[in-house]
Amino acid sequence: METHIYKKERTIKIGTLLKASLRDIYKSRFLSRQLAERDIKAQYRQSYLGILWAFIMPLTTALVWIILNSSGTIKLSDTGIPYPVYAFSGTLIWSIIVASINSPIQNTMASKGILTKINFPKEALIISGIYKLLFDSFIKVILLVILIFAFGVGFHWSLLLLPMALLGAIIFGTTIGLFLTPLGLLYKDISKLITFGMQFLMYATPVVYAIPPSGIMKTIMVWNPITPIVLTARDLIVGFSPQYLWYFIIVVAVCIPLLFLALVIYRISIPIIVERLSA
Amino acid sequence: MSNDHQTNNNSEILVKVEGLSKKFCKDLKTSLWYGVKDLINGIRGNTNESLLRPKEFWAIKDINFELKRGECLGLIGHNGAGKSTLLKILNGLINPDEGKVTIKGRVGALIELGAGFNPILTGRENIYNNGAILGFTRKEIDSKLEVIIAFSELEEFIDMPVQNYSSGMKVRLGFAVAAQMEPDILIIDEVLAVGDLGFILKCFKTIDTILPHTAVIFVSHSMPMVSRICTQIILMERGCAQFQGDDVGKAIDLYYTRFASNQINTVFNDGSIKLDKVEMLGASTHNDILQLHWKDDLRLFFRFSTINMEEAPIFMVTIFDKEQRPVALLEPNVLESNLIIKENSIQFTIEHDNLLLSKGIYAINISVNSAKTKEPLLRINDILNFQVIHETEIWPPFLLDSKFINQ
Known part of the structure; x- marks a missing residue:
């Protein structure tokens, strides 16, 4: 029979905690799927536009930039591909990253009611969040593919590697989001800060315009760890050889151990947070 | 299974469960801040002393x-x-x-x-x-x-x-x-x-x-x-x-x-009659509560003062258990009881022999109605609390005296 001991932890063993965390993720695989299924179904059952909402934000952002560019209001440097494809692909990938950062906090917060009443593997909330991100991303990719053909970019075999780039985006976002979750559950300021910060960060990432050839902005954009994610994904879509591939691989490789660390921290934090939520 | x-x-x-204690904080902002500190301590694996910090109390000790x-x-x-x-x-x-x-x-x-x-x-x-x-x-x-x-x-x-x-x-x-x-x-x-x-x-x-x-x-x-x-x-x-x-x-x-409030609670009063005294005769007091043994006789003494009242009203005494369920009504007085009002005062005892209420704590309510018109004059809840002592705990309100006989 399984034995649980609850007491004030004297020592933290990261290895043991990580193992327990991964075991719970495996054990709760049905729960994660069920929660994701529940949320997706509920979301679309109560709306007529349904799936449209998944990409209406990136679509409008892109449209604004396309209009600004085509009307000559602003002058953007040449991107090498049709600007609408550039802008759409940028905002779509960007929206996936933003959604991934918000996902852990949102999902945990949404389950506040159960967290304070029932003991279940909390990791399932994170995993269900990832499922939902994958679902949303899948829809966005379909739209993107339609656009590529519409603008005559055509099919490239590299498009098949796009899921890898998107997975990288989700891993990156989830890692950041998961680190912010414990604090974000205690203070609402964190979610606001994320929304606020990401708005600015978008302009320091080649989302709607290319990296300028020189200047301070170039340095910032080249070092920005989101840049390789956006660029690699876009290069794969339009069939260029990815320029920032190495940086992309490094970012993802750094994120994976950090993601595990964040999972451990999340596991330690939940009881402390539940206490404050229900107190 | x-x-x-x-x-x-x-x-x-x-x-x-051994020596379990838990502290909580009364103030939200402070509580959240302690949460942050606990998070940091939790992650570093260090244990601060389990002393109460300001604004904290032991929710479990x-x-x-x-x-x-x-x-x-x-x-x-x-x-x-x-x-x-x-x-x-x-x-x-x-x-x-x-x-x-x-x-x-x-x-x-x-x-x-x-x-x-x-x-x-x-x-x-x-x-x-x-x-x-x-x-x-x-x-x-x-x-x-x-x-x-x-x-x-x-x-x-x-x-x-x-x-x-x-x-x-x-x-x-x-x-x-x-x-x-x-x-x-x-x-x-x-x-x-x-x-x-x-x-x-x-x-x-x-x-x-x-x-x-x-x-x-x-x-x-x-x-x-x-x-x-x-x-x-x-x-x-x-x-x-x-x-x-x-x-x-x-x-x-x-x-x-x-919960025994001992708080006399007047629910209704038209001013024509007032309760001066109520007493349980023959009961012992223990921990501020009147005690009777099972099968004791219940003797309640009442004295009321009345204003311009000629005919004795009807007194209805109800016994409630602690779940506030009424369990018994003492048979009210009838004309033949012959209660007399003397110098604007009326006093009497109610007697009930062999009280078979089961173990527990009970409260008494009284309501006084006019004998003629039946309209209510006075109603008071919890005029008296008492406890019935018996060795066995049962949930029905009465433990009726019974014998088992071989046939």
């Missing part, structure tokens, strides 16, 4: 108990006594600040029924949602689906969105899913209060079948239920165990005396 489970594990301790399979522990106490906090620790939702909990086996918690329900999904879909949170696999739910639906008695509405269910229906569905758990330890909070009587009875029937091979921790304000299923009891007050042991009846009495 397999059979060998029951036989070899009768004395096996499933829940062991030094609770100890052991629970074996087949036993049921009742947790009673006022609101805010720490019962739910204790349950949260036992359920592993929050960590204690001091002490240790050791739990062996699967824990099932009936704390929130229907967790994970999404209001716009159908009952059937929500069975899967709730089941998943309770730890079932898809296969398990598939195989139990029909049983769950049948138990909930919601066949007709199972494909309707749950938001159109009544609260009772939601609880039904939630319990139907939860009833499929096969826990070693069952934690029950006040969840069964909703739902109609038939369903509550059904719930208790289910719990009864689980009881013998489970260790149960039961929180309730309903003393009849506590006395029915608990073998051990802890009366909590301000986080401490004020009474602990297997004398369930004694704990319940203590719980009730906490």
